[in-house]
Amino acid sequence: DTAVSQTPKYLVTQMGNDKSIKCEQNLGHDTMYWYKQDSKKFLKIMFSYNNKELIINETVPNRFSPKSPDKAHLNLHINSLELGDSAVYFCASSQDGLPYEQYFGPGTRLTVT
């Protein structure tokens, strides 16, 4: 059983397009996250949702919009894709309560041409 799953695993698209990445977790966790890993492998938080409410929104362009239909799903929609959006996007989830370790999905490698 996959704990945190993401689709698609690879996404190649052209500049200006709109795309979505889907994430689902079957761990019963209350908090879900989106991270971006750049070409230098640096990981940075983008968004966090706790019980369908946004609790973190780092300095991410408003072209990125997270959508959480329920606490098991957190999708990432990206409008007007730019070359600099090329990266690996990871979804993660954690339980409420210590130690809050986060379990990551397999990642989605987005390439914008």
Add this chain to the structure above:
Amino acid sequence: AQKITQTQPGMFVQEKEAVTLDCTYDTSDPSYGLFWYKQPSSGEMIFLIYQGSYDQQNATEGRYSLNFQKARKSANLVISASQLGDSAMYFCAMREVPGSARQLTFGSGTQLTVLP
């Protein structure tokens, strides 16, 4: 200022030997958690070990142990008896506990190569 610092971009270790991956952190919060993750070449992020700021003993998980020195603000990962499958990128991360925020702040990673 960087909150998590990993000063070793790359490390090499001989198979079956132990290796220490360094991590220092910076926080003014008394309550925080420290994590290590492994990212093999296949790309997934694998949770390895956790240390809470109030934990009295160093965390251990199988061949992984965390050398936690609170006064020095360091949380080094020790891998004993290295195996070829340990070759991967290793990330140190911290979670501070201000309010309800639960984000992880990651270091830049250390690429570990285990030599046969």
